[in-house]
Amino acid sequence: MRPLYSFAAGNSPLHHLDARTKLIMVLTYLVLALFLPQPWILFVLLILFTWVFAQISPAQYFPFLLLMAPIIIGIILVHTFLIGGAPFLFEFYLGFIPIHLSLPGLDTGATLAFRLATMGLAFTIFSMTTEPFVLGMALYKWGLNYKIAFMFAFALRFFPLFQEEFIVVQNALKARGSDDLANLSPLRPYNFFRGMAVTTVPMALGAVRRSQEIALSMEMRGLNLPDEEGITRTLYRQIEFRPIDKILIAICIVLLIVLIGARLAVAFHVI
Amino acid sequence: MGELIRLRDVSFAFPGKPPVLHHINLSVQQGEFVGIVGATSSGKSTLLQIMCGVIPHFTRGDLQGTVELRGADTRTLSLSKIARYTGVVSQDPENQLFNLIVKDEVAWALENRGVDPRVMDDRINAMLDFMHIRGLKERITYDLSGGEKQRLVLAATYIAEPEILFLDNPASMLDPVGAEMFITSVRDIIARGQTVVMIEDKIDELVEHAHRIVALDKGSIVIDCPAEELNQHIDQLLAANIRPPRLMDFSNRLKREFHFTSLNADSDDSTTTLKSALLPYLAHVQPAPASTNGTSHTHALVKVENLNFVYPPPRRIEALSNINFTLNQGEFVAIVGQNGSGKTTLSRCMSGYLKPTTGHTLIDGQDVLRLKLKERTRVVGYVFQNPDHQIFLDEVYKDVAFGPKNLGWKPDEIQSKVDDVLKKLGLWEKRDLHPYRLSKGDRQRLAIAAVVVMEPKVLIVDEPTTGLDPVQARAVMDLLAHFRDNTGMTIIVVTHAMELVAEYCDRVLVMYGGKLLLDGPTREVFSQRDVLLQTRVQPPPITRLALDMDWRPPPLTVDEALARLAPALRGEAVAQ
Numbered sequence: 001m002r003p004l005y006s007f008a009a010g011n012s013p014l015h016h017l018d019a020r021t022k023l024i025m026v027l028t029y030l031v032l033a034l035f036l037p038q039p040w041i042l043f044v045l046l047i048l049f050t051w052v053f054a055q056i057s058p059a060q061y062f063p064f065l066l067l068m069a070p071i072i073i074g075i076i077l078v079h080t081f082l083i084g085g086a087p088f089l090f091e092f093y094l095g096f097i098p099i100h101l102s103l104p105g106l107d108t109g110a111t112l113a114f115r116l117a118t119m120g121l122a123f124t125i126f127s128m129t130t131e132p133f134v135l136g137m138a139l140y141k142w143g144l145n146y147k148i149a150f151m152f153a154f155a156l157r158f159f160p161l162f163q164e165e166f167i168v169v170q171n172a173l174k175a176r177g178s179d180d181l182a183n184l185s186p187l188r189p190y191n192f193f194r195g196m197a198v199t200t201v202p203m204a205l206g207a208v209r210r211s212q213e214i215a216l217s218m219e220m221r222g223l224n225l226p227d228e229e230g231i232t233r234t235l236y237r238q239i240e241f242r243p244i245d246k247i248l249i250a251i252c253i254v255l256l257i258v259l260i261g262a263r264l265a266v267a268f269h270v271i
Numbered sequence: 272m273g274e275l276i277r278l279r280d281v282s283f284a285f286p287g288k289p290p291v292l293h294h295i296n297l298s299v300q301q302g303e304f305v306g307i308v309g310a311t312s313s314g315k316s317t318l319l320q321i322m323c324g325v326i327p328h329f330t331r332g333d334l335q336g337t338v339e340l341r342g343a344d345t346r347t348l349s350l351s352k353i354a355r356y357t358g359v360v361s362q363d364p365e366n367q368l369f370n371l372i373v374k375d376e377v378a379w380a381l382e383n384r385g386v387d388p389r390v391m392d393d394r395i396n397a398m399l400d401f402m403h404i405r406g407l408k409e410r411i412t413y414d415l416s417g418g419e420k421q422r423l424v425l426a427a428t429y430i431a432e433p434e435i436l437f438l439d440n441p442a443s444m445l446d447p448v449g450a451e452m453f454i455t456s457v458r459d460i461i462a463r464g465q466t467v468v469m470i471e472d473k474i475d476e477l478v479e480h481a482h483r484i485v486a487l488d489k490g491s492i493v494i495d496c497p498a499e500e501l502n503q504h505i506d507q508l509l510a511a512n513i514r515p516p517r518l519m520d521f522s523n524r525l526k527r528e529f530h531f532t533s534l535n536a537d538s539d540d541s542t543t544t545l546k547s548a549l550l551p552y553l554a555h556v557q558p559a560p561a562s563t564n565g566t567s568h569t570h571a572l573v574k575v576e577n578l579n580f581v582y583p584p585p586r587r588i589e590a591l592s593n594i595n596f597t598l599n600q601g602e603f604v605a606i607v608g609q610n611g612s613g614k615t616t617l618s619r620c621m622s623g624y625l626k627p628t629t630g631h632t633l634i635d636g637q638d639v640l641r642l643k644l645k646e647r648t649r650v651v652g653y654v655f656q657n658p659d660h661q662i663f664l665d666e667v668y669k670d671v672a673f674g675p676k677n678l679g680w681k682p683d684e685i686q687s688k689v690d691d692v693l694k695k696l697g698l699w700e701k702r703d704l705h706p707y708r709l710s711k712g713d714r715q716r717l718a719i720a721a722v723v724v725m726e727p728k729v730l731i732v733d734e735p736t737t738g739l740d741p742v743q744a745r746a747v748m749d750l751l752a753h754f755r756d757n758t759g760m761t762i763i764v765v766t767h768a769m770e771l772v773a774e775y776c777d778r779v780l781v782m783y784g785g786k787l788l789l790d791g792p793t794r795e796v797f798s799q800r801d802v803l804l805q806t807r808v809q810p811p812p813i814t815r816l817a818l819d820m821d822w823r824p825p826p827l828t829v830d831e832a833l834a835r836l837a838p839a840l841r842g843e844a845v846a847q
Contacts, residue, residue: 007371007411009411131371131372132371133370133371133372133375154369154370157369157370157371158369160413161365161413165660168655168657168660169660169661171624171655172655172660172661173663174644174648175622175624175648175652175654175655175661175722176648176661176663176673176677176721176722176725177644177648177674177677177678177725178673178674178677179643179644179645198663201662201663201664201665202659202660202662202663205659205662206659206660209659210365210366213361213363213366213367214366214367216325216329216359217359217361217366217367217369218369219329219350219351219354220323220325220350220354220357220358220359220428221354221358221379221380221383221427221428221431222351222354222355222380222383222384222431223351224349224350224351225351225354225355225383225384226383226385228349228351228352229351231383231384231385232385233382233383234385234386234387234388234391235382235388236374236378236381236382236388236392236395237375237378238388
């Protein structure tokens with residue numbers, strides 16, 4: 001099990017794709033997830049696709065699935081019992097309170113929950129197969145200022161460290177006898193938010209200190225030299241589109257045009 | 272030699288605070304290796320920050336006097352311009368690495384300088400070769416050991432060819448192997464004629480390599496001398512609360528306390544000189560004192576039985592392999608070994624924060640994993656390495672009371688226990704302060720207090736002295752010894768600080784490759800030099816000196832060595 005959103009080095013076809021190609025694929029996938037009526041199929045397909053083409057098994061992003069499980073269940077339950085209307089699969093009274101199990105609610109809840117989960121999963125897979133630095137280069141090549149492009153990439157590099165720190169802080173809470181605050185379950189919202197608040201104190205301070213030291217370290221290694229001295233910043237590693245990238249981007253663009261076109265056609269009653 | 276740095280009458284104060292530096296005059300010549308030493312709050316880090324321009328460009332304050340870098344006032348230069356000529360490596364490598372892959376980290380400074388990408392690879396390879404880390408080129412930075420990370424930071428800084436390199440206690444957070452690797456790299460850099468200014472708390476190593484030593488006390492320079500002349504300034508070092516190098520201290524005390532004529536005033540303090548001078552007296556040294564264990568408990572409190580731990584997939588590393596031992600109540604035990612040897616995994620399995628793959632830990636007959644959390648905190652306390660991860664409330668008093676409140680103690684009981692612990696710790700006067708306003712040493716003591724207040728039978732402390740200067744480190748160990756002596760608590764420290772182990776611990780467990788390699792009284796373990804060699808655990812300098820002379824059982828501290836030599840040496844003094 002690895003920290004959430006940490007890069008999993010590999011030699012798979014997915015790892016070798018250009019970061020820009022993968023970004024466009026993620027965008028296309030998000031549109032697909034928004035428009036398709038049964039996103040749980042996409043969710044399962046994405047897991048299988050990642051297993052085959054990136055050799056990353058679900059065990060490696062288990063924390064993400066663990067995080068999503070209560071959210072998926074919560075959304076489905078809320079829609080099934082509180083929001084959805086008739087027809088009902090069954091209904092009964094708990095005292096004076098009517099309990100309905102709504103079929104449309106179940107359908108809406110499952111669709112919404114898996115739509116959210118599959119979008120999150122797409123980002124997880126993207127971060128696991130894309131080096132943060134390569135992402136920075138891709139954004140830089142697209143014309144983003146290098147400081148902004150690389151800051152975004154560096155933030156991704158530190159995400160796993162923050163998760164490790166979070167686990168240490170949680171254990172430190174346990175060492176102080178605080179079982180309630182250390183077990184952050186979304187199913188217990190009161191303790192969840194209290195625990196998050198207490199955990200935030202050492203986490204936030206650590207983050208501020210760390211960011212100051214990193215900023216200084218970057219500065220002392222010449223972060224602002226290109227701006228101050230008018231130097232053109234060079235790149236050690238070059239990224240280039242390969243034919244497979246171009247083909248995939250073309251497929252994505254066609255797919256996006258078809259999807260958005262079909263949606264607009266339905267919206268304006270052309271079809 | 273040209274002058275690279277010149278400080279003229281420099282004083283500095285942080286906003287709203289009294290001055291931390293007073294009228295500093297200092298010059299650094301090209302090719303010099305200047306070592307800076309000083310006790311906590313002596314101003315050494317502030318001085319380094321002023322020299323490398325971090326003050327006033329990054330950290331604000333009232334800077335008086337002039338600081339010149341290559342003849343230009345640093346106030347008139349931007350930090351980027353200063354970075355063109357300088358490189359800085361600080362304590363924590365984790366906060367100086369921001370790329371994912373090693374080669375990208377090394378390339379970063381070159382990219383910022385617009386170096387032609389076609390020559391970058393050759394330069395990167397040459398630098399990685401020079402630092403002996405070529406094999407790490409394609410590795411992910413957060414998978415490296417601490418020593419590898421810090422050498423990578425050095426490589427990533429040095430590749431830009433700075434004229435002057437500033438190192439701020441760079442080895443203080445590394446294990447002995449990591450520190451040794453780092454010092455080797457620094458030595459290689461100095462051999463190339465590189466100008467280096469380095470703060471280092473391990474003065475023994477600094478004196479060995481530096482050309483010049485500058486010592487600070489309360490913001491003023493009290494010693495500025497060639498390294499080989501430092502033995503003439505022992506009194507000034509002691510007055511400045513700086514522990515002199517061990518063998519230098521030993522030699523100096525032999526001369527002063529025993530008028531030891533075999534070492535004349537001009538003789539050096541090298542191991543060879545000391546050995547040849549002391550050898551004639553070895554036949555008459557006193558035997559080693561009995562165990563330093565201050566308690567007479569024989570109650571077997573902790574039983575670790577058949578402990579194995581394998582990390583789950585994808586790592587699948589066998590971190591512990593068939594560990595068995597028993598600890599008595601009131602023992603002060605050190606778990607030592609290199610990073611990755613399994614000592615932290617062992618301590619976390621013993622405290623219930625990791626579930627072993629097989630085997631179990633019994634404390635007072637109870638399996639720690641079967642205890643509920645609140646019961647467990649009364650049985651075994653665990654203090655994590657970084658005190659800042661364990662501060663949860665905004666006042667020292669409230670933070671110490673946090674644990675007892677969680678355990679549901681009555682308010683008057685909480686008050687009495689917290690008052691007692693804070694007074695014992697010397698934190699009573701600071702009880703209303705925000706914990707982050709304390710020094711790092713005080714924050715470490717606060718972290719210990721916050722667990723000790725719950726009165727566990729066993730206290731496990733993970734690297735309690737890492738990143739602390741020798742004075743702070745001793746204060747923390749004194750505190751642990753105090754609790755052991757007064758409460759009968761069993762103390763287990765996971766540490767790399769062998770001098771402190773020698774001084775404070777009754778027993779040492781040496782971990783190597785997930786196995787318990789050695790387990791015994793401190794003196795016995797430190798006597799097995801050949802076995803320790805494979806773990807790279809080094810006994811303290813005085814013990815090594817004694818073992819070199821075949822003085823067995825060897826002394827563990829300078830005080831002990833002098834006490835055991837005293838009768839023989841006094842005989843010499845009388846005879847003369």
